[in-house]
Every structure is written in structure tokens, then in C-alpha cells.
Amino acid sequence: MSGPGSYYAIVTGASAGLGKAFAGELARRGHNLLLVSLPGTGLPELSDNLRGQSNVSVHFIEADLRRREAPEEIANYAREQGLEADILINNAGIGHGGEIGEYSDDAIEESVFLNMRCATLMTNLFIDELKRRERAYILNLGSFGGFVPLPYKSIYSATKSYVYHFSLATREELRGTGVSVSVAMPGPIITNNKVRERMVQQGYISRSNALTPEKAAAYLVDKMFRGQPVIIPRCTMRMAYGVGALLPYRLLMIILGRLFMGVD
């Protein structure tokens, strides 16, 4: 049977942090799930839990999304299992930091492949299917750091700015179809201990803007369903965006440089 209740939401990077929170929020709202994450990150247990506490169907596939073939494997799995998607959340990403010249090749490759190539391949692969739905949603995870160049997080902020432009451009291409593309541009979210430590280093402003994954996910999912193009959780972050846009470029770079120096 096909209908709103039989479609699936694909969530990448679903085993922890924001991805896990997306899975929980969607399950709570009765959306079936196809979860994707690295092997050995507890996807079977998470799926079991979600099945136990909701009445949705939960599938998972363990795949290393840094590999070029991974998106194709996910599409094949969905086809074999007869899973039809109406939501795609490109959440998997990585946030290396440091000074240029000090990044390992692996860190660079990981950032570029995971943050940009994977989301692009997934969108390209699933778009025909999503277009067939009356309503379908794509949510790409950018970052507040995608609005501005972030010194000492240069690769990260550049990849996230790619996600921002890619999302808004595809959104325009898909006007007139049932597919709505949104891009999330959140500030800090306490997804892992690394983020927690960095926010302690960065001090009060950063800490006071931090969000829990659950709150962020609930907000982002809401706005995605409303078809909002650019989603910035927290009113203080929206204000920061407004203020940042008014500041002279040189001053903005000095502030950001000081804020992110020495983080990793």
C-alpha cells in the first residue's frame, strides 16, 4: 500500500548526536525510518529501541558514507526492501578544525567526501523518487559556519557553505514539484564531548547559544515540514546572523579568528 503512512525517511549519520535525535523525533511523529550510519555504532540497538517505543517500521543499513559507492548501496537496499522514501535528511558530516598545513590528508578527504560528496550523491540518487511523491522533503545539514569563512575551521566552513548553496540552488530547480529542500544552519549543538569541550573553551556566548540535539531536531523537523528554505535554530543565532551581516568584513574575520583559534 502506498500512502503517507507507508513512506520512509532516510536519515544519514543516525547513530548519534543530531542524527539520532532526528530519528527519535520522526519516529515520535509516526514516520517510518531508514537509518544509515557506520558499522559498529549501535544502529541495530537504536533501531530496536525505536521499534519498541513507536509504531513505525525501522530499517537500517550500516555503510561508510565516505566511500563513493555507499549512496548507491543505500539506494539498492531501499529498492530490494521495497522502501519508498519521502524524506531525505543528509545529516552525516564531520567538523575537523585546525590551521592549514596541519590537516592530515585523511581529515581533508573525510571532510570533503562526507560533508559535500555524500549529500550531493544522495540527493542526485533519490531525487527522481522524491519527485514522484505528492509532498517530499530534503533537509541538508549546513552549519552557521557556512554563512561566513571560519578561520581555523576553513575546510569545515567551506564545505558547509557548499551545502548552503547546493541546497538553495536545488530548491529553486525543484520549484513546482512536490519536493521542498531546506538547509539547516545551526550554531553549536552539544552532539559530542568534543563540541562540549570546545564550547567551554570559547566561553560564555558560545555556551549560552548551545542547543541539545533533541531540541534542535524538533525545531529543524518542524521547519522542514513547513518548507522553510534556510533554518537557523535559536533566536540569538538569527540575531547573530543579522549583526554579522552588518559588521565590516575585516572586523568580523578578526572576531571569528579569535573565537576559533586553537580549536580542533
Next chain:
Amino acid sequence: MNCFLTGANGFIGLRLAERLALEGHGVRCLVRSPEKFSSLSHLPGVTAVTGDLDDISALQESVSGCDTVFHLAAYAKPWSKDKSLPHRINVSGTENMLKASLAAGVKRFVFTSSAAVIGPSPGVEPIDEDFPRTVSWFNEYETTKAEAEELVRSYNRDGLETVIVNPSRVYGPGPVNESNSLTKMIKLYSRGRWRILPGDGSCVGSYVLVDDVVSGILLAAKHGRPGERYALGGENLTFSHFFDTLAEVTGKRRLLIPFPVWLMVAIARVMEWQAPLTGWPPMITSAWVKKYLNHWSLSSGKAERELGYRITPLREGAKLTLEWLKERGKTG
């Protein structure tokens, strides 16, 4: 059946206690204080234990010996001064009841949730309990009830069978207060004191008689599949239809003034602004306005097919309610 009942002083709970007593079941009610038992004490076979949902060991003791638990206690008001209260009662309270029931060897746990968890319908066509929600949660009541449903489902194991029911907008004989606002509205209408038509009156809601909900809860206890949830709705009607039906039943057609959305929102904003300052609960909140200006058309097909649930049309239900109000000397 030996039953344990929470929320027995509530609108649905009281009616359920009466029905269980009438059918000859043993009913043990959880009440917060002995005085709270006064409305129940005349019912045969109904006893009370004093306590609250915070104390698991006391709950376990109270529940032991019962085979079925009906958990109806909830914080259902749209606004609370203490922000942690809805979570504490609706989520932690439910978890404590589940833990106690599992430990005490209860067989069936019937949780009364709300159709508000399922969400509004995209149009006037009814949706069922499996319809995925794309609309935001409107208030703490919905999110905490959704969280509680997850807990209830995850406890469906080790011999404890859990079933969830989701009643829509409930009206009918029962205490006329803010948790029974539809009956209050019917009462005011019959007295000619209700003059408002929300928005343009075109929004659909599902209006269910409290006796149908009580039957649905009992049917779910008997025939409900463990781990499932069942929408218990009534007739799907627009506000205009709802009031037209009241006009027919009461024989008095009142002129209703359409209350525009912007005015409702403006009033709600003022009320929300004063509430934290004065502690007076707002009569309406902007979340409430947004909520009721959606369609909430609900299908109870699953309950009808699997449980044998039946819907009383509003015409009959309203007649019954008015007669009950008259008997109580509460009209005219």
C-alpha cells in the same frame, strides 16, 4: 476484573469508574487525598488508595492484586505556572505507573492518551492513528503525551501488555470545568450565553461522547492488541455544523458572531503576557488558537474493526448531555 484507576476524578475517569462499578468490577482508585474520594465513594466495589504518581514503591503496593490498570491521570491544561509540571505528571508519572505495574505483575495496562498526539489532518478527510505527523507540536501536553506513549509501548513486554487509546474532543455528562470545555460550551449555548464562532467556523473536529470513550477504553482492555494504539473519535464536524446541531437539539438558534483569527491571537498574546506576571492562567493561548484553526478530522476505523467500537452521533450525544445537565439543574 480487578482494576486500578488513575485520574478517577477527571472527566473521563469518573465516568469510567461509574461504568466499571456498574458492571461489577473491583475498582481501586488512586487519589491524592481522602477528600478527593467523595465523588466516588458511593459507587459499589470502588475503593481508594491515597498517594501520588511520584512514589513507585507505594504505587507498586497499591497496584498489586489488580490485573488491569487504567492510567488516565494527566496534566491536561494548556498552560502551567510551573513549567516542569506537565513533564513530571505526564511522562515521569506514567513511567512510574508502568514500573509499578510491571513489578506487581499486572496483565494489562491501558493508557489514555489523546488524539492531539496523532495531529491535525491535512484537509477535511479523516486521518487514522498511523498518519505521520508533519505539523508541529502545539503545546507541552502533546509532546509529553507523545513521550509517554513511547514509554508505554516500550513497556509492552515481560507479561505487561500495553494498549493506548487516543480520544479526540470529548463532551458529555461529567464535571463541567475547563477539562470538559465542550460540555461547558453546550451548557452556555443552551442558556444563550455562547455567542462565538471560532474563525469562520469551517474547521473540522472530531466530537466524541464520553460514554463512547469509556466503552472504547473497556474494549481496548478486552480486545486491544498489545503495543497498538487506537483512535477513539466521534463525528467529524465543522464548528458551524457543531453549533447547527446544538441549535437543532436545543430548539434555540442563536446568532453567533464569527471571531476573527487576528483578534483571537491578539487576545491570546495579551493573556500570555500577563500570565507570568500575575499567575492568572490565560483563557486562551496563541498555541491554542493555532491548534483549533486546523482540521482535526479523525477516523476511528481501526477501533471499529478491531475492537467493535461504535460512535454516537453528536445529535444523540448532545441530547443526552442536555438532559443530564437539566437533571442536574444546570440549565435554564
